[in-house]
Amino acid sequence: MSDYLVLTGILVVVVGFALRMNPLLVVTASAITTGVLGGLDFVEVISAFGRAFNENRYISVVWIVLPVIGLLERYGLQQRARLVIEDLKGATMGKLLLLYLIFRQVTAALGLTSVAGPAQTVRPLVAPMAEAAAEKTHGELSEDERERVLGMSAATDNVGLFFGEDIFVAIASILLIQGIFATYGYELTPLQLSVWAIPTAICAFFIHGSRLLLFDRSLRKTPAPKAEGEQ
Template sequence: MIDLWPLIGIVIITVGLALKQNTLLVILAAGIATGLVADIAVMDILSTLGQSFTQNRYMSLFILVLPMIGILERFGLRQRADELIGSMKKASVSKILMTYLLLRKLTNGLGLNIGGHPQMIRPLIAPMSEAAAEKSNPELSDEKRQTIRALSAASENFGNFFSQLLFIGTGGLLLIKGVMNDSQLDVQLETMALWALPTAIMSFVVFGIYSKFIGAKIQGKASTEHVAAEEGGK
């Protein structure tokens, strides 16, 4: 009979995240449980966890992003984004999101990470997209706002996920390279990055079509509701 106890860590992570528990505590519990099942001494487990943390301590910089963004919003970051879009006559939801998507892919290809949901989408891209939609309908419904915010988040997903392997020094590409080498397959990083290019291009095209469709739908409904409201007021 196959011993499945070493997989207890996966179960703990799955259940913990499904119950929306603290992510860090869930991962620590899964790591400790897996180590105990593998008959590793408690001190060795803690030593391994501590070593992993110090080697990847730069990841903790993410914690500083949230209060920084909160301070910027407190002093009017969203309002400045709204005013910027309000001054652009031809701005639309689709144009804003496609511009951000293109910028995200280009910077990913250069190994630069300038995006992210908390850093860019929440404080800048989503408010700018909403402001563009409000130009045709100042009283945008909550449902349409949520649709725009979801589409803005999708632009980040399309921009990051489908172009993160364009840079030869990215972690994902190096991991694939390591696995290939272990399997005695000699594949160059440049070759793998080149083959990631069609995926990045197609994802840009697909999101462009989708954002155009959703943007036109929101714009059309907004215009109809605005006209109806004006006629009802008369």
Template sequence: MADVNLWLLVGIAIVVVGFFLKLDSIAVVLIAAVVTALIGGMKFNEILALIGKSFVGGRGASIFIITLPIIGISERYGLREQAVKLIQRIGNLTAGRVLWVYNIIRQFAAAFSLRLGGHPQFIRPLVHPMAEAAAQSELGEGQKLDEKSIEEIKAAAAASENYGNFFGQNMFAAASGVVLMASTLSENNIQAQPTEIAMWSLPVFITVLILSGIQFTLLDRKIRKRGKN
């Protein structure tokens, strides 16, 4: 049995200590990677070349960062306020209905691989304030949402994004997760086409739509009950 260089585990120790001390996560991981590579015998120039190659190869994953300044400027000049005013003009809306409609749109968009949604792009500036405004409108001007209801609406808004993204994307046969599952099964001598995996995701897709509707309906009931007390 070949000797194992236990010093390579120093990188793991750096990550554990860094996260425990709540240091910058990107810096901690980068330092751990560099230290591990140096212990493994790589030259510093080789490490830099590898990091640069990895960054260039995965640069598409960071494109969303470009949208953040736009979202920030839009919020600064009244995006959230306009979303609230829109909801106040529409009758018969509740927080649960707003979130369920967004969840439906998000799931179907993900099923067709349309990059619609995101916590910073939609939930924070639009969906959450719209849901909160709908809940407030339902209670009436004489009552205000309590702190617990506000926090539950925030959590449910974030959940609506997660449901739509996670359970909708596998309906698209060319999605990275579906391709990964198909290739993994193929490596284990199990033949499954991406289209077949996507079709088997349909029951989960429908179940999530139903269960999320129930969850958001129960949220409305809890908010109404607290408003009456």
């Protein structure tokens, strides 16, 4: 019975998320519960937290990056990004996100998966620029159209990273795939897996790129919402 008590930590996670509590507090409480019920002393559990944090010090970089992004946004980073797009002739939402897709895939293929991302680039730069480009070619956006533009910006980052990183031979996903194939008797090198990831990345680029351009075209065909005085 005592072996099953350790699973109480899972129950803590389920209940905490169901009540929409702070995820960090929920996971911490779950870890402490699991450790204590597993026979560890409370001090030993806290020591394990400190030891893990000390061995992974790169996590503390987040506390440097986030305030910097917050300060940049406070002093008009998003507004400046919008002004840059408004001053560019021929800039459209589809073309902008297509260029970002190329950038994201190429950098991910080189192993530079952290140079961009939802927090670093999409929210402060890419999404405002895409929104400004859509308004420039289409006019004022409805709330639904605005949300779709923001969602497409985030999706572009995800597609570029997901299908670009597998081209890099030293990425964790490639090593995981290699290990799974090895368990079934297929001895493949990381280089072989990376080479076969290239056609998939190319297909992903053309498929998502087509979605971007078609979405951009559909915005142009949609009548701009009328102002209150015109109704």
